Amino acid sequence: MNENPLTLARDKPLGSLMRALAPFRSELVISAAIFFIKDSPIWLLPTITAAAVDIVVKGGPLGSLGWLAVAACALLLQNYPTHVIFTRLYMGSVRALGARLRNEMTARLQTLSIGFHARASSAVMQNKVVRDVENIEVMFSQIGNPTMSAVFVFGGAVVMTAVNVPEFLPVYALSVPCGVGVWWLMRRRARARNEEFRLEMERFSSRVGEMTTLIPITRAHGLEDVAAARVAQAAENVRSRGLSLDLLNGRFNAASWIVFQLLAVGCLLLAAAFAVLHWVPISPGQVVLLATYFSALTGTVTTVLNLAPLVSKGSESVRSLAELMEEPDRELNEGKRVVTHVTGRIELRDVSVVYPESPSPALDGISLEIEAGMTIAFVGPSGSGKSSLMNTVLGFVRPSSGTVLLDGVDMNTLDLRGVRRHISVVPQESILFEGTVRENITYGLERVDDARVMSAVRDANALDIIKGLPSGWNTVIGERGARLSGGQRQRLSIARALIRDPQILLLDEATSALDSESEIKIQAALEGLTAGRTTLVVAHRLSTVKRADAIVVLENGRIVQTGTHAELLATGGRYADLWGLQAR
């Protein structure tokens, strides 16, 4: 299959979808041809009916009725196999498009910056990948049959009328502007209402996501009613926006139905009047034929117009996906230098970071040289810029000015995905996913032998955790590692970092107090982890800072002191104050 990159444009949702369907062009063309055969009874049966009526009027012959019955049966029975083939081809293409959209969106989410993900609600992102793609699939699955049917019925009716009673051809020309006119009148409002409804639905998803994350806090504070009220407000907004969209769709459906019924009845009465007045030579069979075609025509056009709300909803979903596609806050790695080896020397040259909409810089002219293998502890009050500095070294945050160099090379010129293979992060809150302990430790690594896992577990001081679990490291732990304590989660997180044997380690120590036994175990694990690697640690514990080769004290995004623990205590100043406070 042709896998050229998929692009979706917010201002041209339907055009974007047509382009996305281009790889399935041949399947769709064949499915349309099969559909033509499958649906042929709709426009061929009226001729059989007309012939039967004329035979009745003439009083025979009976044998001809038999032939008509055989022809009708053949026409109807072919519908079964052709319908199955059509579904396989058409829905096969639609499902493949859905799968491609899901994969493209997931891949796109992986390229968007960490800053974007920090701003965006994960529930909304999930909504886009799951619900919006489903809306597009539903749209295609529901419009395919009636639209093709309408095209062929329209074409068939035009041809048949041209052959039998060409005087009535102009009637068909009238139906097109009528249909387009009704659609045009509603189009703009339909787009606005669909967008409002989708945004309200996204807000609702975000609230539900937030509510489920906050459940432990909500319960602990007895705030169930407050949490429920926040979601109820969002649900009420979805209800009212949904209803206003439904009412618009209802008005549209009613208007299109009335317009086309009037057209059909008007044309039939006109045909009858012409026949009575002998203005046009029409037989009773032909009047029946015209009546059947008019009602088939109005039926299909009305059905197609009734699909308009579905198309509007699908288009809105394309716009929703296009928002992700057009999001500029991406980490661009393509074409940049790929590193295969890293020694771990890091240098920051006059680095400043200013977050959007933030009045003051989070980092302000930081210059720092970190030799390979050193352990540097960052300390400072809350908001002093410690996390921002770590995120800058990871490439999650781009410096507003200044340069970060890795082994003397500007990180801006490097493919960060490759760089990060040599970096491990042990975050403050260890994130474990739904899977076995072993899968959590070896996340992202292929074919890791047991001995390597065991050695990482041992070095991370996590053997006792695994021994305490019912199926050892094959025990499934819940999302976010709910069945383990904070200290246990952190040791598994250290094992995960160790097994990757990184050259650079970023460690954000947990601020929460651990009991002294956990503390000792974690410190022992960390000693194994930091040996021989460049380690940057946001330090909250005395034991860590004491061991560090250098301590960097940050305040308001600036470096205010640098030195070893002993040096800084001897000099006095900010560091001595900080540790004095902690010791108290």
Ligand SMILES: Nc1ncnc2c1ncn2[C@@H]1O[C@H](COP(=O)(O)OP(=O)(O)OP(=O)(O)O)[C@@H](O)[C@H]1O
């Ligand atoms: N994504 C962001 N958008 C806007 N401002 C931010 C963002 N992240 C951090 N900041 C601001 O930047 C400054 C430095 O924050 P940072 O998280 O780096 O400090 P920190 O020293 O790690 O704090 P803590 O010890 O509390 O984690 C703070 O004023 C903070 O409000």
